[in-house]
Each structure stands twice: as structure tokens, then as C-alpha cells.
Amino acid sequence: MNRRELILGALAAGVALPSLESAWAQAVPPAAPSPMPLAVTRRTLEVNGKAASVFGLARPDGTPGLTLNAGEAFRVALSNAADAPTLVHWHGLTPPWAQDGVPDMPAPLLAPGETRQYDFPAGPGGTHWMHAHTLQEQALLAAPLIVRTAQDQAADEQEVVVLLHDFSFTPAEELLARLRGGGQGAVSPGAMNHGAMGQASMDLASKNHGSMGGMSMPMSSMPMAGMSHGAMGHGAGGGMDLNDIAFDAYLANDRTLDDPQVVRVERGGRVRLRLINGATATAFTLDSAGLEGELIAVDGQPVAPVRGRRFPIAMGQRLDVRFALPQAGGAFPLLALREGAPERTGVILATPGAAVARLPAAGEAAGPVIDLALEQALRPLAPLPARTADQRFQVALSGNMAGYDWSIGDGAPLAVRRGQRVEIAMRNASMMMHPMHLHGHHFQVVEINGRRLSGAVRDTVAMPPMSAVTIAFDTDNPGRWAFHCHHLYHMAAGMMSFVAYEGVG
Numbered sequence: 001m002n003r004r005e006l007i008l009g010a011l012a013a014g015v016a017l018p019s020l021e022s023a024w025a026q027a028v029p030p031a032a033p034s035p036m037p038l039a040v041t042r043r044t045l046e047v048n049g050k051a052a053s054v055f056g057l058a059r060p061d062g063t064p065g066l067t068l069n070a071g072e073a074f075r076v077a078l079s080n081a082a083d084a085p086t087l088v089h090w091h092g093l094t095p096p097w098a099q100d101g102v103p104d105m106p107a108p109l110l111a112p113g114e115t116r117q118y119d120f121p122a123g124p125g126g127t128h129w130m131h132a133h134t135l136q137e138q139a140l141l142a143a144p145l146i147v148r149t150a151q152d153q154a155a156d157e158q159e160v161v162v163l164l165h166d167f168s169f170t171p172a173e174e175l176l177a178r179l180r181g182g183g184q185g186a187v188s189p190g191a192m193n194h195g196a197m198g199q200a201s202m203d204l205a206s207k208n209h210g211s212m213g214g215m216s217m218p219m220s221s222m223p224m225a226g227m228s229h230g231a232m233g234h235g236a237g238g239g240m241d242l243n244d245i246a247f248d249a250y251l252a253n254d255r256t257l258d259d260p261q262v263v264r265v266e267r268g269g270r271v272r273l274r275l276i277n278g279a280t281a282t283a284f285t286l287d288s289a290g291l292e293g294e295l296i297a298v299d300g301q302p303v304a305p306v307r308g309r310r311f312p313i314a315m316g317q318r319l320d321v322r323f324a325l326p327q328a329g330g331a332f333p334l335l336a337l338r339e340g341a342p343e344r345t346g347v348i349l350a351t352p353g354a355a356v357a358r359l360p361a362a363g364e365a366a367g368p369v370i371d372l373a374l375e376q377a378l379r380p381l382a383p384l385p386a387r388t389a390d391q392r393f394q395v396a397l398s399g400n401m402a403g404y405d406w407s408i409g410d411g412a413p414l415a416v417r418r419g420q421r422v423e424i425a426m427r428n429a430s431m432m433m434h435p436m437h438l439h440g441h442h443f444q445v446v447e448i449n450g451r452r453l454s455g456a457v458r459d460t461v462a463m464p465p466m467s468a469v470t471i472a473f474d475t476d477n478p479g480r481w482a483f484h485c486h487h488l489y490h491m492a493a494g495m496m497s498f499v500a501y502e503g504v505g
Contacts, residue, residue, distance in 0.1 A: 164345065242432075243341060257346060294307050343363075375455065375456065397430060428464065435487065483499050
């Protein structure tokens with residue numbers, strides 16, 4: 001009905017019109033808010049005294065990432081202002097499948113100069129992040145994605161968001177080629193050049209459902225530049241292959257410990273750390289030696305508080321830790337210790353006037369090896385409703401460093417129907433840790449090494465070597481959802497499968 005019809009109809013019925021403006025306002029719904037602009041950009045970052053060209057993911061004012069309110073719409077206009085096609089995955093949110101960020105699953109890559117609209121519920125809140133689902137992730141195409149609840153906004157505490165990353169001057173394609181045996185000896189680090197990424201690298205196996213192009217070849221017996229062999233087969237890992245790449249730097253909010261971010265905080269105040277491991281191939285342990293913290297959420301999902309000074313965080317995972325600062329004040333480093341190696345990064349909390357000591361980028365001891373001790377202790381505040389599983393899959397995570405081929409089961413998608421409770425029982429038969437991530441859903445950890453439990457609700461769970469973990473989730477979001485290892489190079493070398501709903505192409 002147009003305005004003229006509204007007026008004439010009312011007059012014919014003898015209905016009084018107190019004002020044309022009020023009648024028209026009732027007839028037309030309010031316009032939806034304009035989408036928030038977000039752009040993939042290029043920027044120059046200084047690392048170890050050298051300039052590097054990396055990606056950015058920022059608002060028009062330069063603020064990295066997004067902060068939303070729980071219960072609102074995720075209404076975003078994503079523009080590609082960079083020089084290469086790309087796509088962004090909203091890690092931790094549960095969008096409809098058409099708006100997920102795996103290239104051609106189902107949305108195509110976003111071309112340079114193109115803008116794409118996204119509109120779906122932001123969800124109930126949590127610490128999440130967004131990143132490229134291509135090798136561009138290595139070039140820092142990632143940013144925080146925070147959804148704040150009303151309780152978060154009302155809390156008398158200061159929020160500190162920290163995004164961790166591992167950094168290499170060597171392009172990701174070259175690192176992958178070396179890992180797979182295609183390197184041609186040592187290559188001196190140089191300025192990064194990711195502007196002309198090949199389509200095969202960009203797709204990261206999405207079209208081939210888990211198999212990157214290229215033949216598997218044996219690793220050379222000669223150590224290669226950029227490869228890390230020092231923690232393989234001995235030392236803290238006791239036979240585990242802890243790290244397969246020696247990165248040039250480890251970053252916290254784009255900075256190393258040589259020039260860390262110093263966050264000014266209040267004496268006696270409370271701080272909520274939202275820690276995101278955006279590294280491509282590095283697990284860390286949060287070390288808050290000077291402060292005891294209280295872990296209150298994992299992967300954006302609340303858990304019964306766990307007190308401690310060290311908390312592990314695998315690639316793709318998030319930790320929310322609350323700290324109560326002493327009235328005396330001081331400087332308090334929050335360090336991320338590289339698994340099985342002395343390198344570290346982090347930020348420093350400092351009250352007014354506190355002296356901030358310089359910290360070396362390598363500690364005196366190797367960082368802890370990730371295990372499942374914390375995972376077994378976590379209890380969710382909002383577990384899945386009790387229900388018997390309708391379908392159960394058993395998958396083996398396999399592969400080795402020799403040929404750098406990695407796989408999930410036989411590579412076939414896990415076929416499900418809508419409305420099911422599904423369990424996936426995973427066993428890591430390899431000697432490397434695999435952080436396993438499922439798109440489009442949150443799952444609950446329900447079994448660890450044969451012991452049933454009501455574990456944390458997550459979207460990414462660490463699988464140490466020879467461990468067994470079962471996850472459960474409800475099939476309430478139809479699509480063909482990526483299910484993969486969040487070690488970028490494992491995923492690129494084949495460790496990617498799918499949860500495929502019946503009737504979805």
C-alpha cells in the first residue's frame with residue numbers, strides 16, 4: 001500500500017487521521033542500519049628492524065577488526081582494497097553456509113576492488129577472530145572479532161585484546177614448498193611478496209576437498225632455511241615433532257618483545273585479557289608469572305573459572321582470563337611462550353609510574369608442551385542439552401614430517417542430516433599436535449582418552465600426539481562445513497575434510 005492508498009482508504013472508512021506523518025511512520029518499517037565497513041588492506045610493518053609488506057583487516061579509522069554487541073546483526077560490508085583475491089572466515093561465529101569464508105565453499109574469492117555484504121546474527125557473545133582461509137593468513141590477514149555481552153559492558157574491568165602471530169619474511173608458498181620437499185636449498189629472508197598468489201595456494205584444497213595440488217616428495221636430509229628441526233624427535237617433546245617452521249619473529253598485536261605494547265592499567269583494578277592465537281603454526285602457553293589469573297572462557301564460551309598462572313593456547317583457540325591487579329601497582333608481563341622452544345612474545349600491563357623492564361625475545365627455558373590436562377579440567381557454564389548421539393564417526397589424524405602429507409580419515413566428507421546429535425571420535429596417530437576446528441558450529445568435548453566427561457564447549461580443540469578426543473555437536477546449520485587442522489601448513493598439505501549435510505551441494 002502506498003501513501004495515497006493509505007490516506008484514501010482511511011477517509012473512506014471514516015477513520016480519523018491525527019497526522020499524516022504518524023500514519024506513514026506506522027506503515028513503513030524502520031530502515032536497517034547501514035553495514036559496517038571493513039577492508040582488507042596492505043600495510044607496512046617493521047619487524048626486527050626490517051620493513052615487511054603485510055595485510056590488514058580494519059575499519060575506516062584504521063582500527064583492526066570489529067567489536068559488536070551480542071544479539072545484534074553481523075551486518076558488514078567487506079571490501080578488498082588489496083592487490084590479490086581473498087576471502088575472510090568469521091572464526092567463532094555461526095553464519096549461514098553461504099557467508100562462510102572458505103573459497104568456493106560456496107562463495108568465490110573476493111576480487112580486488114570488490115565489496116561483499118554479510119548479514120547474520122552475531123550470536124550470544126565471546127572472543128572470536130577473523131582471518132583469511134588462504135596462505136595469506138601467514139601474512140597477517142587476521143584481526144580480532146569481539147562480541148560483547150551486556151554483562152561485559154557493565155563490568156568494572158578493563159578489556160585488553162591480544163592477537164598472537166608467528167611471522168616470516170619468507171613467503172608462505174615457499175615455506176610450504178620446503179616442507180613438502182620442493183625447496184632448493186637455503187634462501188635468504190627477503191621482503192614479503194604475496195601480491196601474486198597462485199590460485200592453487202589460495203584455494204587451500206577447498207575445491208579438491210582436502211588435497212592440495214602437488215606431489216608429495218621426501219624431505220631433504222639437509223636442514224633448510226626457515227625450517228625448525230631442533231625440537232623434532234627429542235628434547236621437551238620426547239619424540240614429538242613440536243615445531244616445523246623457525247619463524248623470524250613472534251608477535252603480540254604486531255609487536256615483538258623488543259618493542260612490546262605497554263597497556264596502562266589502574267592500581268587495584270581488574271583486567272579481562274582476551275587472548276587470540278592467530279599463529280599459523282605455533283602453539284603457545286600464556287604465562288602471567290607475576291599475577292594469578294582466572295580463566296573464564298575458552299573459544300568465546302564461558303567455563304567454570306579455573307585459577308592459574310599458565311594456560312595453553314593452540315592455533316585458532318582463544319582464552320579469556322581475568323586478573324585482579326594489586327593496589328601497590330607495578331609492571332606485569334603477560335607472555336606467550338612458544339611450545340617446546342625459548343622464543344616468546346607478549347604485552348606488559350603497567351600501572352602509572354611503574355618501571356617497565358626490557359625483556360628478551362627468548363627466555364631461559366623452552367615453553368611447555370601442550371597437553372590435555374587443562375582440557376580435562378574445563379567445565380562449561382552452558383553445556384549442550386543431554387541427548388544420545390544419532391550418529392558417530394571415528395576418524396584418524398595421520399601424517400608425518402617425512403613427506404609432509406597430512407590427512408583426516410580417508411578424506412571422505414562426514415555425511416549428516418539436519419536435527420542430529422553427532423559425535424566425532426578423533427585419534428591422533430601422528431607425532432605432531434593438531435588443533436581441530438569445525439566451521440559453522442560449536443561443539444562440546446565429551447570424551448578424552450577414553451574417559452567420558454562434560455567438557456568445554458569450543459570450536460577448536462588441541463589434539464596432542466597419540467591422544468583421543470571425542471566432540472559432540474548438533475546439526476542445526478545446514479551446509480558443507482570445513483573440518484580441518486588449524487595448523488595452516490597441515491591444512492594446506494591435506495588435513496582438511498568436511499561435515500556435509502544431506503541435500504547440500
